[in-house]
Amino acid sequence: MSFLKRIFTWWNGSTIGTNLQIRRKARAVGSDEYGNKYFEQKSNAYDGRLRRWVTYTGYADASRVPPEWQGWLNYTRDKAPTNIEKMHDWQKEHQPNLTGTVHAYRPKGSLARGGKRSKTASDYESWSPDD
Numbered sequence: 001m002s003f004l005k006r007i008f009t010w011w012n013g014s015t016i017g018t019n020l021q022i023r024r025k026a027r028a029v030g031s032d033e034y035g036n037k038y039f040e041q042k043s044n045a046y047d048g049r050l051r052r053w054v055t056y057t058g059y060a061d062a063s064r065v066p067p068e069w070q071g072w073l074n075y076t077r078d079k080a081p082t083n084i085e086k087m088h089d090w091q092k093e094h095q096p097n098l099t100g101t102v103h104a105y106r107p108k109g110s111l112a113r114g115g116k117r118s119k120t121a122s123d124y125e126s127w128s129p130d131d
Helices: 002-008 016-025 067-073
Strands: 026-031 037-041 052-055
Touching: 016 026, 016 052, 037 067, 052 067
Parallel strands: none
Antiparallel strands: 026 037, 037 052
16 A cells, blocks of 8 residues: 555655656755755756755655755755754744644634533524524
């Protein structure tokens, strides 16, 4: 099943066609703590910039790209980040966006938790045509 997913789907990691293209036209630059791998084109593109891309480990989700690699992918920084870079005291670890997953935040009263919440003094009263 895993083999078929790699042939026909792009959201479960890179496809075989993508891997062949990467092997032919790109060089590996690095990887991050999530196992995502980053690549850069071997020769200049027509616009003078080397194309950069990421292949995801597992489900393809752009929020799983840490900020330092996101900056590199978007040409905000020239050099690829290294593991030697030190985080500042005020920086927090990167966390992917969990919206839409089973790990998403679901407050009391959300439809995913039954849709019931406690009443408040300023609760909405629906309009009734009989009034």
